Amino acid sequence: MNFKKKLLLGISFILVSSNIMAFEANNEIKNKYAKDPIYLIQTNKGDIKVRILKNEAPYAARNFIEHSKNHYYDNNKFFRIIKKFLIQTGDPSNTGTGGKSIWNKPFKREYSGLSFDRPGILAYSGKNKNKSQFFITTSAIPSFNKKYTAFGYVIDGMNVVNRIANTRVTSKYKPLEEVKILTIKKENNNHVFSVRNQLQKAGRGNLDNIPDKDKIMEDPSEDDQETYFQKMAEEEKVITIRNKTLKQVKEEDIVDFGIK
Secondary structure, eight states: OOHHHHHHHHHHHHHHHHHHHHHHHHHHHHHHTTTSOEEEEEETTEEEEEEEOTTTSHHHHHHHHHHHHTTTTTTOBOOEEETTTEEEEOOTTSSSSOOOOTTSSOBOOOOOSOOSSSSOEEEESSTTSBOSOEEEESSOOGGGTTTSEEEEEEEEOHHHHHHHHTSOBOTTSOBSSOOBEEEEEEOOOTTOOOHHHHHHHTTOOOOTTSOOHHHHHHOTTOSOHHHHHHHHHHTTOOOOSSSOOGGGSOHHHHGGGTOO
């Protein structure tokens, strides 16, 4: 085998190994966050499917989810595009200076289990002054760790992210053509945090009295869902699951739903 063939073989091995390592890393992430909801960011360049970390970044996730549900992000342009760095949107004024949180005031950054060690990370752009603007990374940016709130990641449509990133821009990184979000909607997901839906699927009878965690998440009066469920369990509130109280239900029946 000549040197050229050996070199090509070596490069191929490195590329394959890198892809396998990345795939395994993504599988670990997928397993860790499998129960977090999936949202579809529909843009005029294609669709980007993202997973939102409701438990590890609850305020950031809730802000994104509420804004999406209320169509706040509809027709928001990607006003800042830096190739091999990030694409930024989430400002209804499309100037890069506007936007507000669902609380009408900035909220502090949160530290999730995600790090900026790969492309496709969703984060709010305000450090401790998060409002509505967010960005998606197009490369690893480790200098962003512990500086910005990473609250989600791309699970499908990274080709669309890169397509947007390759848009021609001005010297100030403003795109020369319109690139915008059409709408953001929740995807059907078998792993949503819903006690009622999960137990209904298990055939556990009349569940009318079981609170739905998704609905609680949407209720502004409940900032801490885990505390809510723990309190519910501590008070031994009677919940009909085949004529059993919550305390009588087997531990494995409830441990996956955040009650315990």
